[in-house]
Amino acid sequence: MTRIRFQQSLEELKEKLLEMAGLSEQAVQRAIEAYREHDLSMCERVYQGEITINRLEREIDQAALDLLAMEQPMARDLRFILSVIKINAELERVGNAAKTISDRVRNIEKMAVAELPVNIPKMASMASEMVRKSLQSFIEADAELARTVLTMDDAVDAMNKAAFKSLIKVMEEQSQLAPQALNALMISRALERVADHATNIAEDVIFWVLGDDVRHHKSLLREAAQQGKSGESAS
Amino acid sequence: MPLPACWCGRLRAESRRPRIKNAGIQEKGLRISAGEKKLKNEHKIRAKFRALSDGAATGLAVLATILVVAPLVAIFAYLVYKGANSLSWAFFTEVPRPVGVVGGGMANAILGSSILLAVGSLIGVPVGISGGIFLAEFGRGTKLAHAVRFTADVLNGVPSIVMGIAIYSLIVVPQGHFSAFSGGVALGIMMIPTVCRTTEEMLLMVPNAVREAALALGVPNWRSVLAITVKTASPGIITGCMLAFARVAGETAPLIFTAFGNVGWNTRLDEPISALPLQIYVYALSPYDDWHRLAWAGALVLIVLIVLAVSLVRYVTSRGVLKGAS
Amino acid sequence: MGVGIEVTTLNAWYGSNHALQDINLNIPANHATALIGPSGCGKSTFVRCLNRMHETNPVARVTGTVRIGDLDIYKDCNPVEIRRRVGMVFQRPNPFPTMSIYDNVAAGLKLNGYSNRRVLDEIVERSLKNSALWDEVKDDLKKKSGASLSGGQQQRLCIARALAVDPEVLLMDEPASALDPVSTAKIEDLIFQLKAQYTIVIVTHNMQQAARVAGKTGFFLNGRMVEFDATDKIFTNPSDKRTEDYITGRFG
Numbered sequence: 001m002t003r004i005r006f007q008q009s010l011e012e013l014k015e016k017l018l019e020m021a022g023l024s025e026q027a028v029q030r031a032i033e034a035y036r037e038h039d040l041s042m043c044e045r046v047y048q049g050e051i052t053i054n055r056l057e058r059e060i061d062q063a064a065l066d067l068l069a070m071e072q073p074m075a076r077d078l079r080f081i082l083s084v085i086k087i088n089a090e091l092e093r094v095g096n097a098a099k100t101i102s103d104r105v106r107n108i109e110k111m112a113v114a115e116l117p118v119n120i121p122k123m124a125s126m127a128s129e130m131v132r133k134s135l136q137s138f139i140e141a142d143a144e145l146a147r148t149v150l151t152m153d154d155a156v157d158a159m160n161k162a163a164f165k166s167l168i169k170v171m172e173e174q175s176q177l178a179p180q181a182l183n184a185l186m187i188s189r190a191l192e193r194v195a196d197h198a199t200n201i202a203e204d205v206i207f208w209v210l211g212d213d214v215r216h217h218k219s220l221l222r223e224a225a226q227q228g229k230s231g232e233s234a235s
Numbered sequence: 236m237p238l239p240a241c242w243c244g245r246l247r248a249e250s251r252r253p254r255i256k257n258a259g260i261q262e263k264g265l266r267i268s269a270g271e272k273k274l275k276n277e278h279k280i281r282a283k284f285r286a287l288s289d290g291a292a293t294g295l296a297v298l299a300t301i302l303v304v305a306p307l308v309a310i311f312a313y314l315v316y317k318g319a320n321s322l323s324w325a326f327f328t329e330v331p332r333p334v335g336v337v338g339g340g341m342a343n344a345i346l347g348s349s350i351l352l353a354v355g356s357l358i359g360v361p362v363g364i365s366g367g368i369f370l371a372e373f374g375r376g377t378k379l380a381h382a383v384r385f386t387a388d389v390l391n392g393v394p395s396i397v398m399g400i401a402i403y404s405l406i407v408v409p410q411g412h413f414s415a416f417s418g419g420v421a422l423g424i425m426m427i428p429t430v431c432r433t434t435e436e437m438l439l440m441v442p443n444a445v446r447e448a449a450l451a452l453g454v455p456n457w458r459s460v461l462a463i464t465v466k467t468a469s470p471g472i473i474t475g476c477m478l479a480f481a482r483v484a485g486e487t488a489p490l491i492f493t494a495f496g497n498v499g500w501n502t503r504l505d506e507p508i509s510a511l512p513l514q515i516y517v518y519a520l521s522p523y524d525d526w527h528r529l530a531w532a533g534a535l536v537l538i539v540l541i542v543l544a545v546s547l548v549r550y551v552t553s554r555g556v557l558k559g560a561s
Numbered sequence: 562m563g564v565g566i567e568v569t570t571l572n573a574w575y576g577s578n579h580a581l582q583d584i585n586l587n588i589p590a591n592h593a594t595a596l597i598g599p600s601g602c603g604k605s606t607f608v609r610c611l612n613r614m615h616e617t618n619p620v621a622r623v624t625g626t627v628r629i630g631d632l633d634i635y636k637d638c639n640p641v642e643i644r645r646r647v648g649m650v651f652q653r654p655n656p657f658p659t660m661s662i663y664d665n666v667a668a669g670l671k672l673n674g675y676s677n678r679r680v681l682d683e684i685v686e687r688s689l690k691n692s693a694l695w696d697e698v699k700d701d702l703k704k705k706s707g708a709s710l711s712g713g714q715q716q717r718l719c720i721a722r723a724l725a726v727d728p729e730v731l732l733m734d735e736p737a738s739a740l741d742p743v744s745t746a747k748i749e750d751l752i753f754q755l756k757a758q759y760t761i762v763i764v765t766h767n768m769q770q771a772a773r774v775a776g777k778t779g780f781f782l783n784g785r786m787v788e789f790d791a792t793d794k795i796f797t798n799p800s801d802k803r804t805e806d807y808i809t810g811r812f813g
Contacts, residue, residue: 211798453645
């Protein structure tokens with residue numbers, strides 16, 4: 001096999017990214033557990049993990065840059081390294097989202113316990129599932145699996161919108177619970193962003209495996225529709 | 236740090252993939268073993284042997300060069316010793332005196348040689364170069380080329396006396412008289428093989444890239460051969476001509492039955508003509524001391540003239556090349 | 562102005578070696594097209610079929626059609642005419658060793674009978690300017706011999722020589738492979754500028770070079786053309802696995 005050193009470097013890059021992935025996913029799970037169990041020590045562990053995630057992000061970007069400069073990768077290899085760089089950024093933001101959730105949890109702990117009409121753990125498990133699936137599709141270079149992640153995003157978006165509506169209602173009708181509701185809202189938003197990041201990761205995997213850029217599918221459709229309309233009005 | 240169980244399994248599986256063995260260079264310690272010491276000594280002995288054999292080879296080469304140059308120097312020195320005192324203005328301007336009379340020169344022989352060589356070159360050089368061009372550029376690999384090469388080689392080996400007799404039968408007898416023309420033809424034919432083979436060799440040495448460059452410009456093949464390939468090889472071709480010239484300049488045997496020699500002045504092509512080698516031959520075989528002295532002088536002059544002619548051509552052509560002839 | 566090249570069912574042999582098999586290709590006018598492939602794949606042979614230089618080998622044979630512009634080069638004209646319209650630059654710079662720089666550039670014209678001094682001067686200057694060599698040699702045009710220049714300069718001299726006869730197509734067989742990175746970069750910039758006026762076909766071992774200069778790239782393998790597509794597609798997402806194996810270096 002030729003270019004064996006290069007292929008080894010690619011494997012090492014992949015492993016590093018998977019290490020980072022593990023940490024990011026773990027961070028989200030810990031943050032949600034902190035919310036469920038009202039466990040502040042969990043929040044601490046999230047913050048600790050954040051440091052490692054940031055370090056790994058820099059290392060992965062540096063390794064990818066070196067490979068681009070030194071090995072002149074082409075085709076599949078080039079798309080792989082590009083995807084790694086993007087997935088790297090997404091995972092770091094997942095870590096940030098986990099940190100946001102932890103911040104909100106710490107905030108909530110100072111307040112009274114409140115029953116809110118929003119199923120944070122369910123959203124969290126869906127978002128986690130999306131992250132896990134997208135990373136699985138990366139490991140296995142499975143574009144089909146990545147596509148299933150794209151369809152799950154709508155469900156999470158819907159849940160977030162519903163949470164928004166019901167929490168606003170709570171804030172209007174039970175204003176003493178407003179602080180808790182606000183924090184819960186922010187947690188819901190953070191989880192919705194985690195789902196978005198998982199979607200982006202899946203899109204990057206599809207780009208790597210198939211060479212297809214499937215991003216912003218909806219906005220492209222909207223643009224095409226708009227152009228169609230302006231074309232009609234012009235003629 | 237504890238990772239989610241699903242990831243641990245994945246990472247371990249990835250690590251189990253085979254790595255390159257011996258990917259890094261092992262650094263040995265600084266101790267020198269006994270085996271290594273022995274190796275070092277062997278290197279020293281080998282190095283000394285190499286220096287010695289190098290010196291010996293250089294010495295042999297110098298010796299061989301001396302052995303080659305020495306006869307030339309010796310001959311030249313001897314000629315100078317024997318013939319220099321007989322050189323005089325008269326030698327270069329007067330024709331031979333009758334037998335018994337002292338004095339005279341070889342002016343007619345010098346002129347005669349020049350005319351014969353001019354005729355010979357006019358025949359030998361164009362035919363030889365054309366033959367060489369054909370062999371190298373147009374006929375490569377053909378049966379005709381093989382035949383031509385074979386003929387040239389055979390012609391090269393024909394003894395000069397045989398050449399003289401052949402031209403005698405072919406030209407002198409039908410014409411009914413000896414002539415400078417027949418002498419020139421004999422010399423010319425003797426020049427052909429050398430010129431032809433050298434031209435072929437020199438043309439073959441022109442790199443194919445030069446030919447291709449010319450062809451790729453849309454230059455027809457014949458033009459490319461003449462204007463580019465031949466021009467590139469011209470220094471070598473000229474050397475070949477010089478070699479042939481120098482060889483036939485000293486030929487005596489073919490001239491005996493063709494040019495025949497002439498005690499008087501002659502510039503016509505259809506009459507017998509004198510030549511330096513011929514004259515030297517006649518004088519050397521004669522019983523007269525005077526003529527012997529003239530023969531030595533003639534031999535010296537012959538060699539000097541050949542050297543001068545070759546140097547002149549070299550000078551003229553090298554100047555032309557440096558100028559970037561357009 | 563350049564013209565397009567249309568190749569149909571081209572087959573070429575060296576004796577019994579079937580060097581090119583059923584090549585079909587449309588090379589666009591006024592573009593640079595790169596041909597890549599491993600050693601011995603036939604890309605050089607293909608390019609030499611485009612200006613009938615392949616025939617200079619006594620055991621060479623060609624079947625099929627090559628149309629340059631509207632001319633079938635194997636039927637409608639003889640090799641010498643074609644080579645005036647299709648210029649070639651070789652892998653190793655090969656200026657004529659006995660000629661000055663001026664004479665080298667003018668060689669194609671002089672050897673075909675042009676002798677008007679003024680016209681030749683003009684063409685030599687224009688060709689040397691077009692090949693980015695004018696400034697470096699304008700003072701020594703007739704004094705320096707072609708062979709006294711550096712490698713990169715010699716190659717640009719050969720390009721100028723090819724341009725002087727005003728071809729429509731310029732074939733370049735690994736033109737920068739014998740040159741250092743700076744000379745290579747100069748030649749690549751040159752190709753980029755030249756493609757506005759000529760159709761350029763460049764054979765190269767160096768894929769990064771193909772990526773830098775060519776709009777379309779063809780991948781040759783074992784005498785066949787495997788894939789021919791836009792260069793950025795070939796190098797980011799080729800359709801054929803063999804192409805991908807080659808360009809990622811995973812051959813064998």
